[in-house]
Amino acid sequence: MTVVLAFIIENEDTQRVVEFEEDISEIVLSKRRITNIDLTPLSSCTNLQSLNLASNKLQFIDLTPLSSCAGLHELDLTFNELQKIDVTPLFHQLIVGRKCPLIKHDKGCTCHSWIRKRDAVYERPTVIYPWRFLHLIPQQFGKDSRLQQDLLYAMRLVDYGFIDCDLTDHFLSFLPTTPIEEVHSRVVDVLVEEIVAAVDRDGATTGLNIEELISHHSTIAVNAQRIIELREV
Numbered sequence: 001m002t003v004v005l006a007f008i009i010e011n012e013d014t015q016r017v018v019e020f021e022e023d024i025s026e027i028v029l030s031k032r033r034i035t036n037i038d039l040t041p042l043s044s045c046t047n048l049q050s051l052n053l054a055s056n057k058l059q060f061i062d063l064t065p066l067s068s069c070a071g072l073h074e075l076d077l078t079f080n081e082l083q084k085i086d087v088t089p090l091f092h093q094l095i096v097g098r099k100c101p102l103i104k105h106d107k108g109c110t111c112h113s114w115i116r117k118r119d120a121v122y123e124r125p126t127v128i129y130p131w132r133f134l135h136l137i138p139q140q141f142g143k144d145s146r147l148q149q150d151l152l153y154a155m156r157l158v159d160y161g162f163i164d165c166d167l168t169d170h171f172l173s174f175l176p177t178t179p180i181e182e183v184h185s186r187v188v189d190v191l192v193e194e195i196v197a198a199v200d201r202d203g204a205t206t207g208l209n210i211e212e213l214i215s216h217h218s219t220i221a222v223n224a225q226r227i228i229e230l231r232e233v
Contacts, residue, residue, distance in 0.1 A: 003045060005029075007037035010057045023047045030054040030076070039065040048072055055079040064089045070133035129154050131180045138171035152191075155184055160191045 001022040006015050010033040020027060025047050029037070034056040042048060043065040049072060053061075058080040066072055067089040077085075137151050143166050151171070152160065170190050174183050 001044075003041045005037070005039070005041050007032075007034045009033050010035050020045070025071075026050040026052075028052040030056065033057050035059070037061065039063070042066060043068040045069060046071070050074045050076075052076040053080070058082055061085060063087065066090060067129075070130075129180070131174060131178050131183050132176050134180075134183075135171070135174060135176045135178075138168050143168050152187075155180070155187065157184070157187065157191065160188075160195065163191060163194050165194050 003020045003022050003024075004017050005020065005027075006017045007029070009016055018029070022044055024045055026049060027042075030052050031054070034053065035058065037053070037058070039062065042051070046068060048066075048069040051066070051072070051074070054076045055078070058077070059082060061077070061082065063075075063086065066075070072090075075090075134151060134154060137147055141147050148167055149162060152158070152163070167187070167190065170187065174186075
């Protein structure tokens with residue numbers, strides 16, 4: 001299937017288009033004086049690994065369509081006029097690709113140094129991402145409490161707070177093809193068990209939204225008063 005990408009060139013009124021096969025892995029559109037480009041068609045290019053938009057005239061770019069490109073390893077935006085960019089759609093690539101130069105903006109800059117240098121916007125995700133790429137996080141990095149917490153955020157499990165336990169084995173037990181709903185449900189069961197265990201040993205329940213969870217989990221409701229007492233100590 002063919003994908004048609006449209007863009008505007010500096011000092012030109014007409015829109016130009018370029019065609020790619022849907023299974024393309026690398027796209028190079030550098031040095032074309034592009035001022036505006038709609039990446040929407042790339043949402044179907046799930047095999048895309050590299051997108052080069054260097055040396056253009058871009059002042060704004062919407063990266064949302066690239067959230068479907070789970071294999072994206074590199075996005076080159078060097079030598080453009082970008083001052084602010086929302087990298088939230090690339091949450092999974094930011095985590096999985098944190099050791100590679102995912103986003104290039106200034107020569108030699110990696111993703112994270114670029115975010116520090118430029119006015120980049122990054123927020124924790126508000127949607128549940130498919131397990132087909134979330135599973136890469138525990139596979140590649142193993143035990144990492146920060147990544148584990150980001151993974152829980154990506155699964156919209158923020159109300160369970162910071163869990164002081166290693167969930168790596170649980171995450172690795174799911175196949176990449178496991179529906180995210182099933183992963184979500186089974187991880188919730190583990191989190192509830194860990195929260196109750198933490199209360200039993202007088203442990204912390206940092207970030208736990210008790211008001212929200214007691215209406216969904218009877219075991220947490222039973223321990224609600226003890227959680228409140230521990231917080232008052």
